[in-house]
Amino acid sequence: xxxxxxxxxxxxxxxxxxxxxxxxxxxxxxxxxxxxxxxxxxxxxxxxxxxxxxxxxxxxxxxxxxxxxxxxxxxxxxxxxxxxxxxxxxxxxxxxxxxxxxxxxxxxxxxxxxxxxxxxxxxxxxxxxxxxxxxxxxxxxxxxxxxxxxxxxxxxxxxxxxxxxxxxxxxxxxxxxxxxxxxxxxxxxxxxxxxxxxxxxxxxxxxxxxxxxxxxxxxxxxxxxxxxxxxxxxxxxxxxxxxxxxxxxxxxxxxxxxxxxxxxxxxxxxxxxxxxxxxxxxxxxxxxxxxxxxxxxxxxxxxxxxxxxxxxxxxxxxxxxxxxxxxxxxxxxxx
Amino acid sequence: xxxxxxxxxxxxxxxxxxxxxxxxxxxxxxxxxxxxxxxxxxxxxxxxxxxxxxxxxxxxxxxxxxxxxxxxxxxxxxxxxxxxxxxxxxxxxxxxxxxxxxxxxxxxxxxxxxxxxxxxxxxxxxxxxxxxxxxxxxxxxxxxxxxxxxxxxxxxxxxxxxxxxxxxxxxxxxxxxxxxxxxxxxxxxxxxxxxxxxxxxxxxxxxxxxxxxxxxxxxxxxxxxxxxxxxxxxxxxxxxxxxxxxxxxxxxxxxxxxxxxxxxxxxxxxxxxxxxxxxxxxxxxxxxxxxxxxxxxxxxxxxxxxxxxxxxxxxx
Numbered sequence: 001x002x003x004x005x006x007x008x009x010x011x012x013x014x015x016x017x018x019x020x021x022x023x024x025x026x027x028x029x030x031x032x033x034x035x036x037x038x039x040x041x042x043x044x045x046x047x048x049x050x051x052x053x054x055x056x057x058x059x060x061x062x063x064x065x066x067x068x069x070x071x072x073x074x075x076x077x078x079x080x081x082x083x084x085x086x087x088x089x090x091x092x093x094x095x096x097x098x099x100x101x102x103x104x105x106x107x108x109x110x111x112x113x114x115x116x117x118x119x120x121x122x123x124x125x126x127x128x129x130x131x132x133x134x135x136x137x138x139x140x141x142x143x144x145x146x147x148x149x150x151x152x153x154x155x156x157x158x159x160x161x162x163x164x165x166x167x168x169x170x171x172x173x174x175x176x177x178x179x180x181x182x183x184x185x186x187x188x189x190x191x192x193x194x195x196x197x198x199x200x201x202x203x204x205x206x207x208x209x210x211x212x213x214x215x216x217x218x219x220x221x222x223x224x225x226x227x228x229x230x231x232x233x234x235x236x237x238x239x240x241x242x243x244x245x246x247x248x249x250x251x252x253x254x255x256x257x258x259x260x261x262x263x264x265x266x267x268x269x270x271x272x273x274x275x276x277x278x279x280x281x282x283x284x285x286x287x288x289x290x291x292x293x294x295x296x297x298x299x300x301x302x303x304x305x306x307x308x309x310x311x312x313x314x315x316x317x318x319x320x321x322x323x324x325x326x327x328x329x330x331x332x333x334x335x
Numbered sequence: 336x337x338x339x340x341x342x343x344x345x346x347x348x349x350x351x352x353x354x355x356x357x358x359x360x361x362x363x364x365x366x367x368x369x370x371x372x373x374x375x376x377x378x379x380x381x382x383x384x385x386x387x388x389x390x391x392x393x394x395x396x397x398x399x400x401x402x403x404x405x406x407x408x409x410x411x412x413x414x415x416x417x418x419x420x421x422x423x424x425x426x427x428x429x430x431x432x433x434x435x436x437x438x439x440x441x442x443x444x445x446x447x448x449x450x451x452x453x454x455x456x457x458x459x460x461x462x463x464x465x466x467x468x469x470x471x472x473x474x475x476x477x478x479x480x481x482x483x484x485x486x487x488x489x490x491x492x493x494x495x496x497x498x499x500x501x502x503x504x505x506x507x508x509x510x511x512x513x514x515x516x517x518x519x520x521x522x523x524x525x526x527x528x529x530x531x532x533x534x535x536x537x538x539x540x541x542x543x544x545x546x547x548x549x550x551x552x553x554x555x556x557x558x559x560x561x562x563x564x565x566x567x568x569x570x571x572x573x574x575x576x577x578x579x580x581x582x583x584x585x586x587x588x589x590x591x592x593x594x595x596x597x598x599x600x601x602x603x604x605x606x607x608x609x610x611x612x613x614x615x616x617x618x619x620x621x622x623x624x625x626x627x628x629x630x631x632x633x634x635x636x637x638x639x640x641x642x643x644x645x646x647x648x649x650x651x
Contacts, residue, residue, distance in 0.1 A: 041458030190604030193616030196563040207601040210344045
């Protein structure tokens with residue numbers, strides 16, 4: 001009887017979180033801090049989390065969500081920032097990057113009442129640590145379909161930072177997407193070895209273009225360097241992006257479509273779970289099915305390039321991913 | 336992939352990749368020939384990259400828009416010279432440790448450029464920059480035309496700076512003074528050469544060239560600015576001076592070797608050659624270290640008073 005009651009209560013709380021309580025304004029004011037290694041306007045990794053927190057703050061009101069952030073925090077420097085936030089009574093501290101793993105693990109023991117979060121990681125950490133993982137193979141898959149259907153040379157370039165984390169998932173999803181849309185196209189996968197070396201990303205993009213690639217993609221903040229190289233290339237060279245902010249840049253004339261992370265789902269979940277007494281010990285996924293991704297076509301792109309057939313194929317794949325009908329075995333892809 | 340086409344592509348890309356480190360290293364060579372090594376080269380490149388970007392960004396809609404790039408280059412060189420002057424003040428006049436002062440200058444340049452960028456610009460944005468300018472006629476020469484004559488105007492300037500630097504160092508009275516104050520400042524002083532003044536001049540020239548190198552990155556390569564744009568290339572430039580044995584021609588060889596290795600490792604990945612990319616991206620740096628280690632006699636060719644502050648009142 002006692003077990004049944006516990007099960008029923010747990011199920012009620014869980015369903016509540018899923019069915020709307022997660023969207024409700026927090027009962028008490030929540031103080032959220034963000035620590036990033038780059039800047040919150042990098043049109044990439046850090047900005048996506050910053051924008052998500054601002055969106056959640058706007059939704060619930062500044063009176064209910066207090067937000068502060070620290071930029072340019074190397075893992076060795078971030079400890080003091082995290083300590084200060086925790087000491088000032090911040091409820092949720094998001095250290096946005098897998099490189100903060102050790103720091104978060106250490107801090108979580110010192111401040112057991114604070115909720116820490118970091119990602120991308122699927123680790124199940126201490127009881128007051130959440131991790132989050134974008135299933136980036138889904139966004140990569142959609143971009144891959146577009147690249148496969150647009151390419152004329154059947155050579156597609158990928159400018160990756162490193163073969164790890166969500167970049168590895170994105171790259172493999174992209175390969176699956178290209179293969180599904182155009183099996184005869186080849187994807188040249190290469191890495192710069194850096195998340196922030198824009199010049200090297202540009203150099204790698206130039207190498208891809210010289211080799212005959214006519215559609216490129218790339219991830220992490222360094223991808224902007226590759227996009228700049230694409231923008232400077234002759235007409236007929238296109239880009240599929242991993243950040244929708246790229247659709248608002250002057251280089252957008254070459255951007256066919258872009259996906260981006262919607263971390264608002266993660267932030268909402270962190271607030272709701274903490275309110276429900278769950279301070280951590282879980283990994284939160286970002287998927288199309290939970291609103292964790294955004295995807296946009298470039299509305300100004302020539303319809304002869306971004307044809308209705310491409311849009312239809314992408315929309316179908318997106319619907320299948322959202323419904324769970326399409327599962328991507330990204331781990332099976334060996335580079 | 337056809338092997339010939341592959342080599343051609345590697346060489347075509349290596350030339351523009353080499354420009355920034357070549358120009359910065361040629362400037363650093365003036366510093367070191369005068370007896371001062373400037374580890375702050377990277378920071379000066381950051382400031383040069385920032386101002387090189389900032390000027391065309393600021394005037395893009397005004398009457399000065401057509402001159403934005405030129406203004407950017409001029410300001411980048413000016414700020415580089417100013418940083419060289421600051422470094423000279425600290426190391427020549429106040430005789431501070433050159434290594435420590437250089438690291439300080441690097442951090443100052445990196446931090447200041449990032450801070451100013453955030454204040455005046457904000458997020459990542461681009462400029463039109465300087466486009467490639469194939470040289471009519473020459474660019475049509477089979478093979479060589481694509482490798483040597485189809486680049487950005489600054490690339491041609493960079494390669495012309497090699498003989499210009501050589502001429503300045505070895506064929507002019509000023510060059511002789513620079514070499515003299517770097518090799519035996521007391522003897523130079525005895526001969527009436529003003530050691531401090533010559534070192535100031537060399538550091539300002541070296542700084543201006545580092546600023547120009549930074550502007551190349553922001554105006555020609557990336558056509559944008561970010562805090563991490565230079566990404567340690569200034570330190571590569573310092574290493575290239577040792578690598579090139581303080582000779583402009585040797586520095587050119589080193590810059591080309593490094594950039595060919597860089598271009599090759601990127602191409603190798605693109606060609607799909609099965610090789611761990613982690614090792615591939617290390618290749619250019621490992622190559623520089625190996626050659627530096629093998630060229631152990633190089634130090635004997637360098638300025639013998641390199642790194643030592645000069646004090647005419649002190650007797651040895």
